[in-house]
Amino acid sequence: MKKRYIVCGLFFLIVVLSGCNHKRDIEDSSYVLAMGFEKINDRRYLVRYSYADFDSEKSNAGIKIPSRSITFLADSFANANKIWDDHESKQLNFGHLKVVVFGNGKKDKKIIKELLLHPQIAKSVYILKTKNSLAEVFGKEQKLAVSFGEYMSAAIENSGKIKDPKKYTLGRIMY
Amino acid sequence: MENKHQRITQRQGNRIFILETFSAAALFLPQIVLRGNYGSGILSVGVVWILLACYVLIASKVADGIPMEQVLKHHRWAAIIYYIRFWINAAFFYTYIVFMVGRYMLPQNQGFVIGFPLLVLAWRMNRGGLKERGRVMEGIFWFVLLPVIFVLLLSITDLSFKEIAVSDFQWKEFFKGSLLLLALLHPMELVWFYRGNMSNGGMKFRTFFGIGILLIGIFCAVVGSLGRKLTLYDENPVMSMAQGAAIPGGIMARLDIFLIAFWIVGVFCVFSGYLFYGNEGLKHVFFRGRMIGNLLSYGGLFLATNVLFHFWYLIWNSFSCFLYANLTIGLLFPLFLFYMEKIRRRKI
Numbered sequence: 001m002k003k004r005y006i007v008c009g010l011f012f013l014i015v016v017l018s019g020c021n022h023k024r025d026i027e028d029s030s031y032v033l034a035m036g037f038e039k040i041n042d043r044r045y046l047v048r049y050s051y052a053d054f055d056s057e058k059s060n061a062g063i064k065i066p067s068r069s070i071t072f073l074a075d076s077f078a079n080a081n082k083i084w085d086d087h088e089s090k091q092l093n094f095g096h097l098k099v100v101v102f103g104n105g106k107k108d109k110k111i112i113k114e115l116l117l118h119p120q121i122a123k124s125v126y127i128l129k130t131k132n133s134l135a136e137v138f139g140k141e142q143k144l145a146v147s148f149g150e151y152m153s154a155a156i157e158n159s160g161k162i163k164d165p166k167k168y169t170l171g172r173i174m175y
Numbered sequence: 176m177e178n179k180h181q182r183i184t185q186r187q188g189n190r191i192f193i194l195e196t197f198s199a200a201a202l203f204l205p206q207i208v209l210r211g212n213y214g215s216g217i218l219s220v221g222v223v224w225i226l227l228a229c230y231v232l233i234a235s236k237v238a239d240g241i242p243m244e245q246v247l248k249h250h251r252w253a254a255i256i257y258y259i260r261f262w263i264n265a266a267f268f269y270t271y272i273v274f275m276v277g278r279y280m281l282p283q284n285q286g287f288v289i290g291f292p293l294l295v296l297a298w299r300m301n302r303g304g305l306k307e308r309g310r311v312m313e314g315i316f317w318f319v320l321l322p323v324i325f326v327l328l329l330s331i332t333d334l335s336f337k338e339i340a341v342s343d344f345q346w347k348e349f350f351k352g353s354l355l356l357l358a359l360l361h362p363m364e365l366v367w368f369y370r371g372n373m374s375n376g377g378m379k380f381r382t383f384f385g386i387g388i389l390l391i392g393i394f395c396a397v398v399g400s401l402g403r404k405l406t407l408y409d410e411n412p413v414m415s416m417a418q419g420a421a422i423p424g425g426i427m428a429r430l431d432i433f434l435i436a437f438w439i440v441g442v443f444c445v446f447s448g449y450l451f452y453g454n455e456g457l458k459h460v461f462f463r464g465r466m467i468g469n470l471l472s473y474g475g476l477f478l479a480t481n482v483l484f485h486f487w488y489l490i491w492n493s494f495s496c497f498l499y500a501n502l503t504i505g506l507l508f509p510l511f512l513f514y515m516e517k518i519r520r521r522k523i
Contacts, residue, residue, distance in 0.1 A: 174404035
């Protein structure tokens with residue numbers, strides 16, 4: 001009986017201690033909460049990452065974290081991440097991503113395929129399109145008390161015009 | 176003489192069967208069924224549930240009172256075949272666990288770092304014989320299944336029944352999908368290794384009922400939430416389904432890491448099972464078989480970790496061959512073996 005408890009305890013420890021692997025502070029990662037893609041020619045995209053800005057957090061409780069954005073040119077989603085890694089010391093984390101916005105009024109199939117295969121990106125992420133430019137859409141970000149990603153996802157979920165928000169998620173993109 | 180380290184109770188036997196048959200197979204079930212039967216996958220799941228029950232009932236009846244180690248003592252060549260086959264199967268599941276942990280939970284870690292504790296745990300769990308293995312499996316049964324059931328229940332809220340329902344029926348597709356699924360459930364063959372050591376009866380009806388509900392539940396949850404196209408396109412649709420399930424009220428927005436952590440313990444049961452049953456054959460049949468078997472199994476897998484990990488995509492692309500080979504050898508070979516043993520016993 002004692003052995004049984006030891007083995008079960010070991011299983012449990014393996015499961016719960018898996019989160020203790022990265023000895024890194026939360027500020028050492030960049031948590032991307034919203035993304036934008038705008039095709040500017042046949043090969044290039046304007047890519048915008050909106051990530052949690054912990055330095056501007058005012059509530060001191062961690063419940064209202066604003067965001068800020070960075071924009072760069074890339075060939076693909078993978079290329080955008082590579083450019084980030086080359087220039088930024090913080091590691092990208094897509095585990096909390098809420099919204100992806102496509103400019104030019106069209107969802108790009110190539111980028112969506114990349115998003116689908118990324119292990120950190122949840123299938124519950126909202127995929128939206130707009131005829132406006134990314135600069136116009138993300139322009140609101142600076143005035144918001146919460147992150148742009150959270151603001152957008154709350155807007156979709158609480159909108160009276162959208163009956164079934166799940167229809168706009170990555171998991172339903174191939175329906 | 177009866178070996179007391181090899182006796183397990185009926186409840187332990189039933190729980191071993193559910194964990195070994197369901198845990199690993201369910202991770203691949205939706206995409207495997209749809210790959211063979213795109214239009215009426217749900218029918219294939221239903222039919223294979225019945226086939227599984229029939230197969231295990233036959234095995235339960237034939238192997239009643241005949242422990243596998245006694246059969247292998249008279250067919251030593253079979254012990255070697257089993258050892259090699261089970262080593263290959265264990266290597267597949269070992270690499271899969273290392274890959275999944277490396278991808279979702281502990282990125283930037285060497286395969287050795289993930290693989291070593293797995294092998295130590297498997298060795299520790301298996302060294303006490305079937306009795307100890309049965310006790311551990313009995314203990315972790317709900318530890319593995321409760322999170323799965325929890326995620327399945329959460330995903331029920333918004334399923335698309337149009338995606339699950341039969342849209343097109345063709346006998347050829349139906350047959351192919353059912354065969355692929357039957358091959359996927361090949362760990363059910365392990366029932367031959369512990370049925371003979373079960374006291375107080377064989378497999379229970381509620382075991383078959385439970386496993387069928389779980390298989391149908393996984394298929395409906397994944398296909399209903401992702402749709403058929405995405406299920407086929409996605410590398411890990413079961414995990415993607417868990418990514419979409421969330422605890423209402425914003426308590427937990429994503430459940431995939433939670434599910435992976437517990438499910439890996441389930442896949443570990445299958446992986447350690449293959450190592451255990453392969454080694455048990457050698458242990459009872461050959462002099463120093465236990466030592467040689469352990470060294471080659473645990474030590475061999477540890478040394479091969481990086482090679483297996485390096486060739487993972489090659490192994491993954493040969494998954495269908497792996498399944499069909501297990502279907503033909505795995506399910507029919509023990510029937511033949513036990514039939515020969517029965518004839519031998521009758522002659523005596």
